[in-house]
Amino acid sequence: MPSTVFDIPTWVNPKVAPDRHVQIAKALYSVPGDLIGQRLSARVDAQTVKLYFRGELIKVHPRIAAGRRQTDPADLPSELTAYAMRDLNTLQRRAESHGTHIGIYTAAVLEHPLPWTKMRQVYRLLGLVRRHGADIVDDACRRSLDAEVVDVGVIDRMLARGATGQQLTLLPPPAPSRFVRSATDFAVRRPS
Structure with missing residues (x-):
């Protein structure tokens, strides 16, 4: 038995x-x-x-x-494996393949105590490479690194302004509102 x-x-x-x-x-x-x-x-x-x-x-x-x-x-398709398994090394290599500064920028983004929480930003950066081209994004990453700014949103805005050919222009200051008091209205009056 x-x-x-x-x-x-x-x-x-x-x-x-x-x-x-x-x-x-x-x-x-x-x-x-x-x-x-x-x-x-x-x-x-x-x-x-x-x-x-x-x-x-x-x-x-x-x-x-x-x-x-x-x-x-092995059950996942190769293009989804890195994302599903949170493979940061594959993601880093993919970014480096598009340009030196993109790779450095990706490393700076992933330099975090919880790097997998920053993976979406790297995917957004790789999306910008697909949309605008590797050379343009690499140059934007270089300029951003020179300014010590690590934010993919800044890169996106830089590319959006540069891709349309728009230059940043300084607008004249708006006319003062009649409801806002000027600084002279708040001046301290000293007794004489």
């Missing part, structure tokens, strides 16, 4: 979410391939989760506790 109780598996039919995961027993498991929106068959026992698509075994995961996520980096 066996010393352990027979583990009776259960079968469920989860749907693959846009993040390429399925939810089984309140836990998330990654799915290989481009199966977003498809229904899978999943065999769940105490030790493993086996995922099937159209009768073919496509993935085996170890069973995890509810509320946890099991993501295999």
Whole structure:
């Protein structure tokens, strides 16, 4: 006689979410391939989760506790792996490939106690490279580093003003309002 109780598996039919995961027993498991929106068959026992698509075994995961996520980096497409796995080194190399100053600027942005919280700013900077070109963004990063300003919003504004050919012009000061008192109205009067 066996010393352990027979583990009776259960079968469920989860749907693959846009993040390429399925939810089984309140836990998330990654799915290989481009199966977003498809229904899978999943065999769940105490030790493993086996995922099937159209009768073919496509993935085996170890069973995890509810509320946890099991993501295999090989299941994600290469363009999403760096973002999903918060791979800062790949992101840094991608920025450096566009220009020296873009790489230095990216390193300055990611120089933070919690660098993955700054990843969106780096993705915004890489979006500016796609939109305006690497040479223009590299020059803007150089000028920003010279001024010791590390803010992707400043780079975006610099490129927006330069891309349209607009030059910054100084406007004359607005006329004083009749409701605002002048500084002479607040002058201290000394007794004579």
